[in-house]
Amino acid sequence: MTAILSVRKLEKTFGSVVAARDISLDIPAQQTVGIIGANGAGKTTFINMITGYLRPSLGTIWFEDRDITGRSSRQITRLGISRSFQVAQIFSSLTVMENICAAAAIARGPRGALAHAWRPLLSADTVGEARAAAELFQIGAYRDIRAATLPQGVRKLLDIAMAVVGWPRLLLLDEPTSGISIEEKFSLMDVVMTALKSRNITVLFVEHDMEIVSRFADRVLAFYDGTVIADGAPAQALADTRVRTFISGTRTVPEAVAGAG
Amino acid sequence: MSARTNLAGASAFVVLAAAALAAPAWFVSLATIAFANALVVLGLIVLWRAGLVPFGQALYYCVGAYTVALLARWVGITDAFVMLAVSGLIAGLVAYVVGFLLARYREIFFAMLSLALSMILYGVLVKTETLGSTDGFGVATPTFAGYAPHREALGLALYWLVLAVGALCAFAVSTYFRTTAGALAIPIRDNEIRIEFLGLSVNDLIHLKLVIAGVVGGLGGALAAMSIGHVDPNMSYWTTSGGFVFVTILAGASSVAAAFVGSLVFEIVRTVAVDLLPGFWQMILGSVLLLTILFLPEGLGSVFARLRGAPDRGAP
Known part of the structure; x- marks a missing residue:
């Protein structure tokens, strides 16, 4: 290897x-x-x-x-190379699905801010990838819930899902289980x-x-x-x-x- | 849904355009100014959604207005369409240049820096004798691709021009809100770190917002200058900027239509207030603002959003 x-x-x-x-x-x-x-x-x-x-x-x-x-x-x-955070870094006013869509639109889109002014946020590609990521991390049930009100475990999963939609080859997880109860x-x-x-x-x-x-x-x-x-x-x-x-x-x-x- | 919004916008445009034929001249002139100012408010909404409150948006308003006035005075151009295009371009250019500085600041620092920039222009204009100093100077009567109306016909032509430019800008901005760069306004307010670690520059996104706000602000100033027929340094003074912030609070940032409704309501309230209590009209305006903040914290626009059952998240 x-x-x-x-x-x-x-x-x-x-x-x-x-x-x-x-x-x-x-x-x-x-x-x-x-x-x-x-x-x-x-x-x-x-x-x-x-x-x-x-x-x-x-x-x-x-x-x-x-x-x-x-x-x-x-x-x-x-x-x-992507990363998640010890304290989940999510967009708290948006729903779970909107969070992942925003992440997918940025991570899969072009580098420049100007180029993003000509691409719809909710393209078929963005939404498809967001659905796949929600499925993968088993947070589909929360898709229409505002991120600010999510339970801690789901916040963590959302944070990691958002780091993954850009299909990184290397992912760094900073304390993925911090703030989570031992049972979970x-x-x-x-x-x-x-x-x-x-x-x-x-x-x-x-x-x-x-x-x-x-x-x-x-x-x-x-x-x-x-x-x-x-x-x-x-x-x-x-x-x-x-x-x-x-x-x-x-x-x-x-x-x-x-x-x- | 966006098709329905566009249809609603187009219908409102037709109704407003037709209403001018029945409305009294004073009301047409009031609406002209209100909708010209609404363009500046439209720009404020673009920034407002990202949590940025510019206290110096009058800078672009003033740049647009003086561009119109100087084009006629120095170059001899009086064609409204050419003047508009040049004003929008120059205001956008100014926004692009100061954007390199402004896009790096947030919150109160952003507000104060934008205020400082507009006051610099105010100071320069006040000291420039050739441009009439504090008195400013008159703007030549605009022509419309060869058509040169006077009096009431001019008022109507200007009203329709403002309406057309307003509709175009509203359509452009609402389209922008659906693009990634536009829709990321709330994410910028919520969490810049996440955007950066997804691979996009927040400063660049804000810089783009500043240019958009600058262009529409410049167009608003240009249209106001043509309608008023006069420009002076007060167009860049902080109270002018404050007025735009006032209207944005009244309107809310939830929709582009709110900018136009809010601006019209503001002008009507101000006109009625001056009529009723010439010495204390500011008190009425202040009370309206207070009531808005207390009972409609997300502005007039949130009323429509509430009726549609959509969640409110327009204001910072």
């Missing part, structure tokens, strides 16, 4: 704060990668650099044999992962629940202090001593390490 995403020596500093350092890794196409790490470990900084929200201080990012380092979010989105987490992730697999999308997802990570990830990246401290299959990465100490909390902190940290 060839790598869809390759990062080399990635570093991001804010003044004297090092938010990310020395990150080098390859993600093969269609792999599902779970990203774990405590708050402030650099997970979101990593995602923000890949999606162009932050410009890396050092290092390079390659996506499908293209150097995308330092490109704008808009350019990167157009190249095929697994069924939500089932829907999401089945949908993404059916579209052959490579997935990077940030997650705090280790059970979710073990169940859905092919591979785990464990972040600590701005860098990757473990990278491998879930069973292997989650068994790592440092991961158990600093992230999953299944191993108590030894005195010496605590003092050094």
Whole structure:
């Protein structure tokens, strides 16, 4: 398998704060990668650099044999990398269907704003894709409900559906299950992962629940202090001593390490 | 549904055009000014839907008006159609240039910056002696492709011209509202981040809205200048802009027709108020605005929307 995403020596500093350092890794196409790490470990900084929200201080990012380092979010989105958000970013005055239609019209339309002044929002293509996405993420029942009044789980699914209508090859999910009750987490992730697999999308997802990570990830990246401290299959990465100490909390902190940290 | 809306618009146009033959001259002249101003309000609605309230839309109104006046004075052109085309073009060009700056701002900063720009034009005009300073100057009587009417015939011709331009602009803007760029107004208000991460520039979308609002504002100013027969720097003063915001609140942003209804209601209320209480007419206008905000927060246009059972979401 060839790598869809390759990062080399990635570093991001804010003044004297090092938010990310020395990150080098390859993600093969269609792999599902779970990203774990405590708050402030650099997970979101990593995602923000890949999606162009932050410009890396050092290092390079390659996506499908293209150097995308330092490109704008808009350019990167157009190249095929999409993202969802920890707090669902939806159009709250619109209905579910209108949300997906708007997303489809933008993501599948031309780049320039002016070109969008000559295309109807509700074209056959837009509506067809929106229906397919609503079906795929099982939110068709809510199609005429205003987004502001949706239950949290549906908001999350809508957010991800809107990221998918442009048919990205790589999707970054920032905490897809945050704010969701424990009972609902697994069924939500089932829907999401089945949908993404059916579209052959490579997935990077940030997650705090280790059970979710073990169940859905092919591979785990464990972040600590701005860098990757473990990278491998879930069973292997989650068994790592440092991961158990600093992230999953299944191993108590030894005195010496605590003092050094 | 859009076909039905267009049919309703076309019928209203025919009725309004025919009504001028029966209506008294003072009312035709009032309606002419009201519908010319409605064009500026139409532009405001385009921005309003995206959550932007421009407090300086009089800038384009004034640019359009002075273009008409100067075309006659400096170039000797009095043909209404040519003057309109040039006014719309120049106002659009001004909007395009200042748009590079304005499209980057939102909310109160957008409102204040647009206000500042219109006041700059006001300041320049006041200081320009050759253009009559605060007094302004007269506008030559327009001709219509060779036809040169006078008095009542001129009034009627101008009314029909305003009506025709208004109908064209209303049709164009309502078509724009159904395109992706136009329909994204509410998404812009709701969530800019999502639009950016779907791959489209919000600033570019707003820049386009500014140009559209500028062009229709310029056309409104041009028609007003022809109807009034005079231009002065007050056309760019902040109270003029405030008047357009007033009418937009009264009309609501739910439909393009609301701009015309709202503007006509505003002119009638103002005329009646001045008639009834010459010294306190602003009090009546103020009360009308207060009542609108209290009982029709989405404007007169929302009455039609409510009757149709459609959800209201026009105002920011």
